[in-house]
Amino acid sequence: MDYKNQTIDISDSSESIGIENVIEKLQKLKLSLPLFIRVTGARQEQxxxxxxxxxxxxxFIFPYDKLKTEQLPTRISRKPIYVAINPTQFDVAFLSLIKAKYSGIILDEKNGCTHSETLINHQNILATLKSQNFNLPVITVGGVINPEDALLLLENGADLVLLSSGYVFAGPGLPKRIKEAQVEQLGTENSEVVGWKSYWLFGFSILIGGLITLLLSMTTIILPYDEFFLEMTxxxxxxxxxxxxYFMAHDRMTLAGTMISGGFLYVVLANYxxxxxxxxxxxxxxxxxxxxxLGILLFIGYGYFDWLHLLFWIILLPFYLNGFFQTRNLRGTPSSTNRKNHxxxxxxxIGQFSFVVLGFSFVIGGITISYIGVSNVFVTTDLLYLCMPADMLSEFNSRLIPVIAHDRAGFGSALLSVGLLVLMTALWGFQQGNRWVWWALFIGGIPAFASGIAIHFIIGYTSFVHLLPAYFALVxxxxxxxxxYSYFHLKQNK
Structure with a gap:
């Protein structure tokens, strides 16, 4: 492995694991993509x-050096058979034989060559093949470490591009970046999709619901039907x-901020x-x-079913279902102006990794908080803040803990949903020039972080251990x- 030139040389004389082991491994594979098998050895072995x-x-793939000395076994299988050639072996004289007997050519990379050298070699051979009116499929191996390298090979006549060490040094996202660059090259304009407005209204309704919840958490905190259930003012x-x-306000304000953030992300994802x-x-x-x-099911565990939450659920459901069914045939893929590993x-x-970890952290946090909401309800720092054990709260009012559990479970499921939005946006929405994604993450994060952290200082619940996950997420x-920022706001190629 050459880190300086970012290449990996693989020896041609590597020891074989044996045909029986190969068959055993192939039987275990569940592939959805075509499998090319390279066959070497003497003719009878082939x-x-x-x-x-x-x-x-x-x-099947056969080495070119065997073609020069003996006829390759083409009648054994009806599967396509390709001849693998590296730049030093290429000979125009054998093209007529390849045209007559085989399915196409694989342009191998030569050990010791850099990506740029391999790319130039492939381009030269592709130009020669074009001048010789070679019309069989041509597959290139290597020479690609930037998306633009693959585009150049395809433009010069390659029918398929196989990645080698470039996949290792440029990262596993390279195929995705190449496809996004191809989509951008096509320059197709997508027509407006029917159903996006329903998703937009779904998100906007959640945003409004979050604002109302925020207002209530800063004023009355509990509602008349809460007092009715508690039989207490x-x-x-x-x-x-x-x-x-104060503790209930803390739960409800963090829920409100999460709802506002989630609603905003729904709106932006629907609109853009x-x-x-x-x-x-x-x-x-x-x-x-x-x-x-599904989060509504968490409320059943402690015996306090929130009818206002059910009403909100019923209002949201038609918007979501209409959007879901009207867009069920959506197949569009993203495009990107990115061409180089600049x-x-x-x-x-680093930014993408941070958001992936953030989204995953929200998912884990949401699951954890939901579990706490339907089990213990409180963590140690909660009881230290309240200055009393859970048993004393139950003695005061046996229905108080179910109400608090409802708030916790609701926040947990909301955080889990937002975590999925952030995680999937980070995984699938990172394309150069997609500034709307950056602004969605920036503006969308403000309500959740502002409400979630600020309320703790407002009510005096400032335990560092309790706030550590929030600080970690903020970082x-x-x-x-x-x-x-620069990547999302970079329109032109560098």
Whole structure:
């Protein structure tokens, strides 16, 4: 492995694991993509290998040096057979034989060559093949470390581009970046997708619901139907322990901020993603929405079913279902102006990684909080803040803990939904020039972080251990924004 030139040389004399082991491994593979099998050895060995591997292969590859000395076994299988040639072996004289007997050519990379050298070699051979009117499929191997390298090979006549060490040094996102560059090259304009407005209204309704919840958390905190269930007024609770109301305000304000952030992300994904035919945006909305709807089941665990939440659920459901069914055939893929592994792109990987970890952290946090909400309800720092054990709260009012559990479970499911939105956006929405994604993450994060952290200082619940996850998430959020800003706002290729 040559780190300086970013190449990996593979020896041609590597020891074989044996045909039986190969068959055993192939039987375990569940591939959805074509499988090319390279066959070497003497002619009789090639015949035996083809007979045993024919049921697994979509195509066979034979080395060019065997073609120069003996006839390759083309009648053993009906599968396509390609001849593998490296730049030093290429000979125009054999093209007529390849045309007559074989399915196409594989242009191998030569050990010891850099990516740029391999790319130039491939381009030269492709030009020669074009001048010789060679019309069989041509597949190139290697020479690609930037998306533009693959585009050049395809433009010069390659029918398929196989990645080698470039996949390792440029990262596993290279195939995705190449496809996005191809889509951008096509320059197709997507027509407005029917159904995006329903998703938009779904998100906007959640945003409005979050604003109303925020207002209530800053004023009355509990609602009349809460008092009816508790058989107790707000004043009675305050007289017993004013921190109980503060604690409930803390839960409800963090829920409100999460709802506002989630609603905003739904709106932006609908307006800029689904509207323009992007399938990943629909998938993100669907995953988060379904989890959010299922969150209502968490309220049953402690015996307090929130009828207002059910009403909100009923209002949201038609918007979501209409959007879901009207966009079920969405197939659009993203495009990108990115062509090179420039410094801005490399910095964006730190930003993308930060948002992936942030989204995953929200998902884990949402699951954890939901579990706490339907089990213990409180963590140690909660009880330290309240200055009383859970048993004392139950003795004061046996229905108080179910109400608090309801708030916790609701926040947990909302956080899980937002986590899925952030995670999927970070995984699928990172394309150069997609400034709307950066602004969605930036603006969308403000309500959740502002409400979630500020309320703790307002009510005096400032335990460092309790707030550590929020601080960790904030660092990831800021890091992601800083390192991805230039990439998202870079329109032209560098």
């Amino acid at each position: 015949v035996e290998l083809m007979e045993k591997l024919d049921r697994f292969a979509d195509a 707000r004043g009675t609770i305050e007289d017993f322990n004013e921190r109980i109301l 993603g689904v509207k323009n035919g992007l399938r990943w945006a629909k998938q993100a909305i669907d995953a988060a929405a379904i989890v959010g709807f 410094l801005t792109w490399k910095k964006s990987l 990831l959020y800021v890091t992601g924004l800083i390192f991805s």
